[in-house]
Amino acid sequence: MNISEIIMRSRNGEPCTREQIIWMLSLPPSSPESYQIMAEARRISQELTPDRAEVHAQFALNLAPCPMNCKFCSFAVINKIFEHSFQLTAEQAVKNALILEAEGASAIFVMSTALYDFGDFLEMGREIKRHLKPETPFIANCGDGTTKEAMQLKDAGFTGVYHALRLREGRDTAIDPAKRIKSINAFKEAGLALGTCVEPVGPEHTSEEIADMILFTGSLQPAYSGLGRRISIPGTEMAQKYGMISELRQAQFLAVTRLGLPRTVIGNCTHEPCTVTAAAGANLFWTEIGANPRDTQEKTEEGRGFTIAKCREFYEEAECGVLDGPSAIYNKGVGESGKASFGISRSS
Template sequence: MLIREILQKALDGASLSREEITSLFRVPLFSEESAMMLAASRRKSEHAGNGLAEVHAQVGLNIAPCPRNCSFCSFAAKNKVFTERVEISAEEAVAKAKQLEGDGANAVYIMSTADYSFEKFVNISREIRKSLRPETVLVANIGDFTREQAKKLKDTGFVGIYHAVRLGEGRDTTIPVNKRLMTFKNAREAGLSLGTCVEPVGNEHSIEELVEKTIITRDAKPVYSGAARRIPAAGANLLWAEAGANPRDTEKETEGKRGMTVKECIKVFEEAEWHVLQGPSKFYGA
């Protein structure tokens, strides 16, 4: 099947086969077919978002040498980027979340490292939830969790989670793929929406693995999906503003280095001729 036909099939809403997805990944970057893919992906994103882009913002609660040791993460203990444990207070977390909300974020994520106390995460998140407007969308970005913990996240006021089966999962991380998939299931059964990505994409990943993770992501039926490199790059209708800790940065306060503010994210979208949603995230069903 020609690339043009595969793209039209996707635009028509049909599910692509493994072979068709593989064909798209094999398209040379500087080619006519590549330009066609960019145009089709823009149309697909505009249709999914009703012509609107969203800015999701994240507050990192802690920095710590994480024992999960994901090779691509600055928090990994073995990478020795962060050697001390640093945690922000509930008051600091509330202030950062309110700032992001006030700046126009469509959703506020609360993130911690995988070994951060779940109870502490919930307690701080409750304080954040109480401080934000009722309609503000709150999303959890934490390690794997049980069915009971998923219910507690829902009761705390989270409407969804960000979670992913990463490239190299079980090889470049110490976490089995099945454990990540179980977290997907636990979240779904608790009524939490899933946001995810194919990430973190690097030159070392084969087309076969990229296709595999793309299909896993699609089968999870997330409210949004995308692709993320280890080095940030624009290219979809969802951006994250970040405050505090960031697993893709080497600074304790990412907003001073790699992390973008909500307003900076909005500017990126406007330069790409996107209209940015005003108000709560539509991806997470608000």
């Protein structure tokens, strides 16, 4: 295959095939072809969100050992990182949201562990929404849900959701992949904007698995997709067995994801943020406070979490413009309907 030809065809509106995506993922990250892919991904992202990359902010409503046992998560019971629980009060949650909004987050996300009471999630959501500026996109990152629950999220004031079918869902997690897909369909049917991602990528994932997930996320017509690397939780089986991919590999994969997604998907997210991914086409980073499933600290701002200022600095170091104000990705990027089903892929 020839990278210049793939790029030329992509510029002419021809979607990348599964085989092309697999080939691009299989290149060495420091190869000239990988750098060409990263340069093209950056060009596409800068065109889609006119050189205004975004920083969104997330905080957790609770911390609790979670029986869903996703092997990559510090909340998983099996990982034995956190053995106690706590929940924010409504007052604390509103305070967190307002701090992040005042610091310049372009969207506010609230997260909970899978078994957090859904009624409490709605109540907290309504209370936070009441205090946010009306134009600030407000996003739910919660467990799986039914169509009725998705409608309730919408009625509570949420603009959208973050929901992903994780790599090796059902094998590295105790969640049925069909349930994740059903939830994604329910959220979309309720009119919630969908954000998703190919995650959490580790060295054990094959190019074929990643390519299929890139195509799957593109088929959902989300506001954004992207690619996040798995962060090793010290002492866990996954950390010992596999380790992590490098930031350069993350940047290459993220850039391939950008090429593999339809141009209607305007956001290209990655986590955790860094300068090299900004240079390779990331236009959505997250800052986090409070509990974080990739951290062993209860307050991630004292651990792995980056501030909004730090995320902006990553973009600036890569000479990317940064958005001030509410998210354009969420405002423009509400995907159309179209039911999700894994296994849909384009081939040559």
